[in-house]
Amino acid sequence: MTKFNELGVSAPIMKALEKMGFEEATPIQAETIPMAMEGNDVIGQAQTGTGKTAAFGIPMINKIDSKLKKIQGLVVAPTRELAIQVAEELNRLAKFTGVRALSIYGGSPMDRQIRALKDGPQIVVATPGRLLDHMRRKTIRIDAVQTAVLDEADEMLNMGFIDDIKDILKGIPSERQTLLFSATMPKEIRNIATTLMKTPKEVKVKAKEMTVENIDQFFVEIPEKYKFDTLNNHMDINSPDLAIVFSRTKKRVDEITEGLQARGYRAEGIHGDLTQGKRMSVLNKFKSGRVDVLVATDVAARGLDISGVTHVYNFDIPQDPESYVHRIGRTGRAGRTGEAISFITPREIAHLHLIEKTTKSKMKRLVPPSNQDAQRGQQQVTIDKIVKTISGKDLQPYQEAAKELLEDNDSITVIAAALSMLTKERRDTPVRISSVAPISVKKAHGSGSKDNNRRSNNKRVYGQRSGGQGGRNQGGRSRKGNFQRRNRDQ
Numbered sequence: 219m220t221k222f223n224e225l226g227v228s229a230p231i232m233k234a235l236e237k238m239g240f241e242e243a244t245p246i247q248a249e250t251i252p253m254a255m256e257g258n259d260v261i262g263q264a265q266t267g268t269g270k271t272a273a274f275g276i277p278m279i280n281k282i283d284s285k286l287k288k289i290q291g292l293v294v295a296p297t298r299e300l301a302i303q304v305a306e307e308l309n310r311l312a313k314f315t316g317v318r319a320l321s322i323y324g325g326s327p328m329d330r331q332i333r334a335l336k337d338g339p340q341i342v343v344a345t346p347g348r349l350l351d352h353m354r355r356k357t358i359r360i361d362a363v364q365t366a367v368l369d370e371a372d373e374m375l376n377m378g379f380i381d382d383i384k385d386i387l388k389g390i391p392s393e394r395q396t397l398l399f400s401a402t403m404p405k406e407i408r409n410i411a412t413t414l415m416k417t418p419k420e421v422k423v424k425a426k427e428m429t430v431e432n433i434d435q436f437f438v439e440i441p442e443k444y445k446f447d448t449l450n451n452h453m454d455i456n457s458p459d460l461a462i463v464f465s466r467t468k469k470r471v472d473e474i475t476e477g478l479q480a481r482g483y484r485a486e487g488i489h490g491d492l493t494q495g496k497r498m499s500v501l502n503k504f505k506s507g508r509v510d511v512l513v514a515t516d517v518a519a520r521g522l523d524i525s526g527v528t529h530v531y532n533f534d535i536p537q538d539p540e541s542y543v544h545r546i547g548r549t550g551r552a553g554r555t556g557e558a559i560s561f562i563t564p565r566e567i568a569h570l571h572l573i574e575k576t577t578k579s580k581m582k583r584l585v586p587p588s589n590q591d592a593q594r595g596q597q598q599v600t601i602d603k604i605v606k607t608i609s610g611k612d613l614q615p616y617q618e619a620a621k622e623l624l625e626d627n628d629s630i631t632v633i634a635a636a637l638s639m640l641t642k643e644r645r646d647t648p649v650r651i652s653s654v655a656p657i658s659v660k661k662a663h664g665s666g667s668k669d670n671n672r673r674s675n676n677k678r679v680y681g682q683r684s685g686g687q688g689g690r691n692q693g694g695r696s697r698k699g700n701f702q703r704r705n706r707d708q
């Protein structure tokens with residue numbers, strides 16, 4: 219166990235860490251903070267929810283001259299919500315240092331950002347598109363940047379973002395320090411990464427699995443048309459505090475959201491077609507518990523740190539194993555436990571095995587819960603509440619009324635009536651979700667030696683057939699294709 223003061227962290231940052239309740243450094247922090255403080259370029263890979271933000275944030279803030287009102291640290295992140303969150307965490311860490319972080323991202327007014335940039339923040343956390351916009355308009359100066367960070371580095375160096383990242387890095391002095399962090403780092407991307415860095419030190423926190431062990435992973439084999447009811451039933455039985463349901467397309471996110479609302483859940487959707495204002499308000503409602511179920515595309519898969527997420531559902535299994543790792547990593551963060559449940563159609567079983575192989579973890583098979591199980595599950599929620607009330611509350615004021623009630627009715631009937639009143643009524647409003655083609659895995663041909671086999675795994679071909687609802691035929695996509703242009707703003 220490493221204490222932060224053993225890592226050479228400055229006193230004002232130590233004070234902030236204390237205030238944040240960080241007692242010990244996590245393994246990735248213990249390993250990378252000293253390395254980065256020595257000035258090295260670092261590639262840091264560690265599981266989701268293990269504190270990578272502070273792992274790059276602390277050395278970056280530590281190095282900044284707070285008196286100089288110039289941008290000295292630049293963090294690039296793939297989504298707007300993540301940029302905001304990272305800036306918030308950096309501001310917490312920098313609270314007593316005089317250093318300020320500002321987030322700039324698309325979908326929010328340029329002029330306001332320009333004014334905020336003129337205030338002289340020393341750190342900017344940005345999404346690539348908006349940052350380039352500011353660079354082209356010369357409304358941002360990044361020529362004093364000493365530390366550049368790519369959070370979710372493998373995503374940022376993916377074909378969807380790589381050109382933007384190269385353009386951004388060209389605007390920063392070459393003597394910069396570059397830090398790359400992610401929970402996943404496929405070899406192809408790592409190779410690209412090293413070309414942008416100066417003899418980077420690579421840290422990969424030793425873990426048997428790519429996923430966190432305190433996330434219980436399950437799968438349900440289920441035909442497409444039963445997915446929605448299965449989701450309902452599972453949620454009724456397990457009554458998640460907060461759940462995230464990931465789906466493959468924006469359309470399905472909307473449909474699942476509407477379906478859940480029709481069935482009486484407090485659900486909201488988030489994806490790239492919504493206005494930034496709506497995205498923010500949905501996320502804030504979810505964070506504050508005014509919404510219990512967040513239905514999302516992969517736009518919410520990476521980096522978001524929302525405490526209290528107990529369940530992640532993959533309503534649709536993701537295309538690539540890395541995405542699986544990030545999605546399920548929205549639960550089980552900072553040592554907490556969580557459950558991940560993936561719905562796999564019978565034709566996607568091979569894909570499930572590919573994910574298991576890549577992540578080196580196993581998903582346990584779950585039998586799809588029946589409506590009856592769900593009903594019983596809902597009743598159990600009420601029973602649990604009653605039992606808790608029996609032990610925790612002064613019931614004296616109710617006893618007289620209870621006695622009277624029992625004079626005219628037998629006890630079982632009275633309790634059954636109370637249960638029925640207190641139990642969330644199951645609605646069976648019909649819900650139809652438009653279909654989507656299964657993800658299939660085709661093995662690449664021609665492999666000889668074991669080594670070849672291993673390499674050919676990286677070249678597996680993913681074919682995605684057109685969806686039932688006149689969906690676009692995306693054709694076969696190579697494994698490399700998975701690292702290619704994915705929807706930048708899903």
Ligand SMILES: Nc1ncnc2c1ncn2[C@@H]1O[C@H](COP(=O)(O)OP(=O)(O)OP(=O)(O)O)[C@@H](O)[C@H]1O
Nearest residue numbers: 240242243244266267268269270271401521523552
């Ligand atoms: N040393 C620490 N002690 C206690 N809590 C910590 C520590 N470091 C970070 N945390 C908290 O752990 C949570 C997860 O941290 P963070 O979001 O940085 O994880 P991450 O590794 O970046 O995950 P992801 O791969 O999903 O982006 C945050 O709430 C953060 O404040």
Ligand SMILES: [Mg+2]
Nearest residue numbers: 270271369521
């Ligand atoms: Mg992170």
